[in-house]
Amino acid sequence: MAAFAVINSMSSPAADSEFIGPDFRAAGETGSQGSEELNSPASEELVVAVGTHGGEPETGFNPITGWGNSREPLVQSTLFKRDSKANLINDLATDYTVIDDGLKWTVTIRDDVKFHDGEPLTAKDVAFTFNTAANTGGSIDLSMLEKATATDDYTVEFELNDPQSTFINKLVALGIVPEHAYSAETYGSNPIGSGPYKFVQWDKGQQVIFEANQDYYGQEPYFKKLTMLFMGSDSAFAAAKAGQVDLAEIPASYANQEVDGMKIVSLDSIDARGISFPMNPNTGKKNENGYATGNNVTSDPAIRKALNIGIDRQALIKGALNGQGKEEFTGVDKLPWGNKEAIFEDGNIEEAKKILTEGGWADTDGDGIVEKNGLKAEFTLLYPANAQERQALAVSVGEEAKKLGINIKVEGKSWDEIYSLCYSTPNVWGYGSLDPTDVYLRYYSKSYDPSTRNNVIMYNNSAVDNYLRTAITSPDQETANKNWQLAAWDGTTGFSEKGDASWMWMATINYVYIMDEDLDIGTPKIQPHGADIFGSILEWKRA
CATH class of the missing domain: 3.10.105.10 (Dipeptide-binding Protein; Domain 3)
Structure with a gap:
């Protein structure tokens, strides 16, 4: 993803501050290295246990009803993202301007993005996503949005009814859905996006499976298959100890535990x-x-x-x-x-x-x-x-x-x-x-x-x-x-x-995780309420 250059009087909220990223501390415990070769197919598969914060989305994997809001949505792309220091960077967007005393925002987007079904992503999809989210009263407050309009295939205008400088954060938070394949009733159970991972299968109450998007416009994910298990914190810790998961979020009470072949990582947060x-x-x-x-x-x-x-x-x-x-x-x-x-x-x-x-x-x-x-x-x-x-x-x-x-x-x-x-x-x-x-x-x-x-x-x-x-x-x-x-x-x-x-x-x-000692999760992003452990997913690999 290219670095984002601010071209108007607004800047990233944290770009010029003293804000420091997460305190990333890994206490790796001594243990035996797995016998799998790192380039084997199994090494490119990841099983994680989530549930202590966020967990299984009640309405499925639909950004309009809350999935991925202010976190990495995996399946969908967003207009902008934030890097590990909270600076604004491009995702779908290539530029933006603000005029009319903050009441009109214009965003241009990439012209090389396709949804997982092969259809091109255009400004019409962006406008549709934001208008739908505003009209349905989703989990993101878009009460300031009057309407979004696609002025051409790769330009979208946002008209506001209140000149809120914080509108830029809405462009970070909301994943883009395809107008041609969106149904409020079914989309959450079978989502199509343009993000780094494709939806494969959701076994409600148990797990969801994703696979890497081979046509992704950004950095190719190292892990080709990602399985999320939905389980409570105690069960997740037990699964990690048993070698059934590669990474699990665990309660703070387990932060000092030692498990062979695993390390405990504690991430500072703003939560x-x-x-x-x-x-x-x-x-x-x-x-x-x-x-x-x-x-x-x-x-x-x-x-x-x-x-x-x-x-x-x-x-x-x-x-x-x-x-x-x-x-x-x-x-x-x-x-x-x-x-x-x-x-x-x-x-x-x-x-x-x-x-x-x-x-x-x-x-x-x-x-x-x-x-x-x-x-x-x-x-x-x-x-x-x-x-x-x-x-x-x-x-x-x-x-x-x-x-x-x-x-x-x-x-x-x-x-x-x-x-x-x-x-x-x-x-x-x-x-x-x-x-x-x-x-x-x-x-x-x-x-x-x-x-x-x-x-x-x-x-x-x-x-x-x-x-x-x-x-x-x-x-x-x-x-x-x-x-x-x-x-x-x-x-x-x-x-x-x-x-x-x-x-x-x-x-x-702090958000506390137990993970394979050979798992490298890169530089984690700022951990918000509910955590964003997958915010650096494109950096993840086997060490």
Whole structure:
């Protein structure tokens, strides 16, 4: 893939930042080398176990409904990609321009690309993909897209209804589908794309098989056959130990295991875990979907600030994550739009207790829980019942909170239950994207939408709103990043702990894999929420 040259006033979000790629650490364990010769057909086949993050796509391998969004889709191509340092590079696209104050984007594409069925990929397919995704309300937010139009075979124009500079990230995220072979009902089960791998077979609940695309316009994949097994983390680790898979994602608790012939690789990520705090009191009011809103404890800023300052994040990482993570204070600390001035010292129990006392919270009955006006400082903290690391973090936070006189009751729920309770009950979420739109949707007051879970805490700060709008509409990346940062903390207010303490961010997690010691996965890309282990698939080979 050719390097991408920016030809307008916008630049890649991370191109000129101090952002550093994943901390790629391999602890290769001593073991016997396989007897297969490296050039044998078997050596060019790869079996991987996935499932702990992402896993089997519910609606199949359809980018419009979520497959591959912001990750390597394997079957489909995207207009742009990002390299290992998050710089923007071409995939299908060869160029792009932005005019009319950011309301019109024009992208030119390659003229040598074919779908797996031999049909040429043209600008009509690109326009069809984006219009379909926007009209069906897919997993990528395309509410800013008015329409996409193919002006010739290799040029597509995108007209926006809101001049969002972050639109470039949509051109990275969405895989292109063929208009002539697309059906919403069947495409996910039998996808056709133009990516490095062709779809072969999907045995639902068990596995999916891909084979290398011999007509791929880019670098030829080393591995000619790729089989993904869908299994839980414990089963995946057992399969790796038994020599049944070449690579498996495993829980952080297994990071120190030793398996003959295998190595453990831990990848740093931007995937942050944070707790949402409903900002309004519970007055009995319900939202548009009939769900309760507000929480009488977390609506008190003293509670939110005390937890943020009093919780020891290093203790959470060491205990709940087995050391496989990094401290996180704003949800975007590592990114170009993260504000270093918003970072604070945590684990300060005495300061946290002082904040509670000054806020009117005191333990008057000697039960170890502070109260205010007869209200106990206690609340329920939810986590997805099938997420081990979130459960561990929730339990650890509960233990830490006891030191402050705050009682947190931890409960695992299904996502359907969480989606009905999250407007009134704190929950452990995961976010991590190279698209700052995540920040906008999380804190912009008008982005609140029960159907999408945007701004679930119903946060409303006019100063923050102004910064967020300036950031997302600015054509100049430096100005945009400055305003993203000010939204977190401008010296007076912001969504971070130093301002409204709207969330409590805890850690970014590491993604841990066990793999054959002779497997070389190149330079991994930035690991977002849900991981992107296949982001460097074209570099993979047997060492």
